[in-house]
Amino acid sequence: MKESYKTKQREQILQSFQQRSDEHINADQLSDLLKKEGTTIGTATIYRTLDKLVTQGSLRKFIADAGEKSCYQYIDKEKGCADHYHLKCTECGALIHLECDEVQLLAKHLLASHNFMIDTTRTVIYGTCQTCIQKKEISHE
Amino acid sequence: MKESYKTKQREQILQSFQQRSDEHINADQLSDLLKKEGTTIGTATIYRTLDKLVTQGSLRKFIADAGEKSCYQYIDKEKGCADHYHLKCTECGALIHLECDEVQLLAKHLLASHNFMIDTTRTVIYGTCQTCIQKKEISHE
DNA sequence: TTGCGTGCAAAGGTTTTGCATGGCA
């Protein structure tokens, strides 16, 4: 394991995410947020820090399509997000926390039959939420 | 709906995917494949065609993380859209594509009980693969 | 003939890297 220093920049970035634990923020927005708070952090540092925080399990990364920016969100370890899944609507961006026993079966199955240990902390299930499904149906009529 | 001409290039691209319906291929690999078969198609055309084929429902797109290339796969409409899932190992980075009926239950359950329509195109399940689980166990002993 | 498709090169946008400097331990 690599050593890691505690720096002002990393603290501030992590804090920004903690204060907005229900939001998903991209590198650019983060930069703006910090500027408004009086701190300017270089782009390279932002990306490097974000990457470290994801690896270390403090942030979750939402991968974007080409040309779009990837988003990040704070993972609250106290709350035990470990046991629940995250659904994200690609239409409206809503993030749904799903606690459902039946979904846990997926983890068991993957482990038992495919020897794959799922990490619910980092996994995000993308799709279309109820509201947006209805919107689509209406517009097709 | 826009008009669409039938061109040699589009036919060849579609054919390449049909012949490899169990693989997911990126723009670069496709270009190489075609070159080996004696055809050279410009990058722009490849991307434009890929995009059209996705829109038209002939291909499925797997969105990749930054720096990686997005992959595409043929959708066999006869077979009835066998969705497949992506498992990605956070230790070694391996990308596993999983076609498994039992996993399809997840999609059904999410739709039936949570009104959420999963998009397997964008969803990547993160965790630890078999090889890396074993490595960890060994190093902990 | 009409206008979509193609190819080349250049641009676009996000993210990464090189390198010298700064700061934690």
Next chain:
DNA sequence: TGCCATGCAAAACCTTTGCACGCAA
């Protein structure tokens, strides 16, 4: 002191776009 972290600018990267020409219908 040792070495990770930072910042700037430049690079790398995949992908898209502009433009002139080619080709399907």
